[in-house]
Amino acid sequence: MERGNVLVTGASRGIGAAIARTLAARGYGVFVAARGLARCKELAHELEGAGGRAWPLELDVAAPASIARAVADARELGGGASPAALVNNAGIAESAPLSKATDATYERHMDVNFHGPRRLIEALLPAWKESGRGRVVNVASSAGLRGYAYVAAYCASKFALVGYTLAVAQELGDRGITVNAVCPHYVDSPMLASAIRNLVGTTGRTEAEARAFFAGQNPGGKLVSEAAVAESVAELLEGDESGLVVELDGTETKLHRPNGA
Ligand SMILES: NC(=O)c1ccc[n+]([C@@H]2O[C@H](COP(=O)([O-])OP(=O)(O)OC[C@H]3O[C@@H](n4cnc5c(N)ncnc54)[C@H](OP(=O)(O)O)[C@@H]3O)[C@@H](O)[C@H]2O)c1
Numbered sequence: 001m002e003r004g005n006v007l008v009t010g011a012s013r014g015i016g017a018a019i020a021r022t023l024a025a026r027g028y029g030v031f032v033a034a035r036g037l038a039r040c041k042e043l044a045h046e047l048e049g050a051g052g053r054a055w056p057l058e059l060d061v062a063a064p065a066s067i068a069r070a071v072a073d074a075r076e077l078g079g080g081a082s083p084a085a086l087v088n089n090a091g092i093a094e095s096a097p098l099s100k101a102t103d104a105t106y107e108r109h110m111d112v113n114f115h116g117p118r119r120l121i122e123a124l125l126p127a128w129k130e131s132g133r134g135r136v137v138n139v140a141s142s143a144g145l146r147g148y149a150y151v152a153a154y155c156a157s158k159f160a161l162v163g164y165t166l167a168v169a170q171e172l173g174d175r176g177i178t179v180n181a182v183c184p185h186y187v188d189s190p191m192l193a194s195a196i197r198n199l200v201g202t203t204g205r206t207e208a209e210a211r212a213f214f215a216g217q218n219p220g221g222k223l224v225s226e227a228a229v230a231e232s233v234a235e236l237l238e239g240d241e242s243g244l245v246v247e248l249d250g251t252e253t254k255l256h257r258p259n260g261a
Contacts, residue, residue, distance in 0.1 A: 005029035005053075006135075006237065007074055007083040009061055009120070010090030012039035014189035015139065018226035019087055019233050024052030026234055031074050031083060033059040034090065061090045061116025062108070071123045082127035085135035085237050088117035088161075093143075093191055095150045095198055106153045113157035118164055121179070134177035137236045138165050139229070142185040145247060148217075158183075162245060169243035170259050178242035182232050185218040185249045189226055220251025228253075 006023055010016035012034035024030045024047040032040040032047070032054055040056035047054035055077045059070040075082050092112045096105060117138055128134025143151060144158030162181050169179040186192055192214060199210040215223045232246050232253065245256040 001027045002053075003027045003029075004084030005031065005074070005078050005081070006085040006087060007031040007033060007057070007070075007120070007124075008087045008089060009033050009059060009116070010139075012036050012043065014191060015184075015187060015226045015229050016087075016089040017043055018230040019089060019139075020047065020054070022227070022230035022234050023087075023237070024050070024054055027052075028085070028237075029053035029055075029078070031055050031057045031070075031077070033057040033070060035060050059090075061088075061120065062111040064119055067116070067119050067123055071120070082124055084128075084131075084133065085137075086120055086124055087137050087139065087233055087237075088120060089139040089233075090116060091139065091141075091191075093151060093154045093195070095195065096153075097150055098152060101153055106156065109153040109157040110160065113154070114160040114164065117161055121168065125177075128177050129175065132176040135237045136165075136168075136177070136179040137233045138162075138179070138181045139233070140165070140181045140183045140245075142183050142247065142249070144181070145183050145245070165245070166243055166259055172242070178236075178240060180236045180242060180244040180246070182229060182236065183245055183247045184224045184229050185247075186214045186223055187226060187229060188223040192223070215250070218250040220249055222250035224248050224250045 006028045008020045011020040011032040020030045020032050032044045034040050037058045044054040044056040057070050060066040140161045141158045143155045144162035147155050165181040196210040243259040247254040
């Protein structure tokens with residue numbers, strides 16, 4: 001079944017690439033967006049080879065001018081129509097103890113993990129209000145529901161994203177536009193591979209020990225798969241409920257409705 005077009009940020013690798021593959025297989029036209037255009041082109045090519053519809057899109061979510069350009073490009077590529085759905089997945093996570101995190105650390109996390117998603121939603125909202133339909137899924141994190149040591153900037157930015165998701169969902173009410181969040185615990189992705197390298201470097205643990213440490217942090221003792229996040233995103237895009245927070249902990253999916261039923 002052919003569906004509308006969806007803009008997926010941070011789609012060049014990891015969770016975003018899994019989301020792009022899942023959505024293309026479900027019939028969405030996918031804008032594969034990230035800073036690294038070459039990888040976006042490769043993935044778009046792969047999706048088209050598998051019978052899907054996809055377009056690579058250069059996008060730095062930390063730069064307002066890049067957002068404006070990407071949204072305009074997506075509209076042009078979509079034959080004049082704005083993407084009907086947005087998956088705000090691009091994100092960064094840098095670890096540092098409180099004594100080493102600077103203003104710049106906090107600003108980088110807020111720009112990429114919060115202001116970028118917010119600005120993209122704001123850029124697409126007028127078209128959705130006009131058409132009476134829009135879908136947003138924000139890929140937040142369990143770090144938007146609880147605290148973790150050494151990633152205060154990451155946690156603060158993800159709490160901001162969850163709070164914004166819920167406020168926008170509440171404000172838009174039943175205008176046909178849904179805004180939801182997924183909050184995975186540790187996911188087996190390139191971002192985790194980098195956290196593992198970091199832990200190995202700072203503690204002298206082996207790679208296997210570092211990996212087991214992160215898996216052990218998840219309530220079920222298992223890493224979340226990229227595919228599980230992608231499946232959850234697809235389900236949220238297809239539903240009509242707004243203000244949902246879906247927590248994926250590696251073994252269980254917990255549905256939260258912080259705004260009330
Ligand atoms: N991995 C986990 O354990 C985990 C757990 C919970 C939530 N999450 C969240 O899931 C999302 C995806 O994580 P991941 O693990 O797949 O990370 P990843 O492997 O590091 O991939 C991050 C993606 O975001 C893109 N990106 C980074 N900065 C960007 C920017 N300024 N503008 C546009 N794109 C940008 C990257 O491409 P370019 O570098 O080419 O731009 C890449 O495609 C993030 O929001 C992350 O916080 C991850």
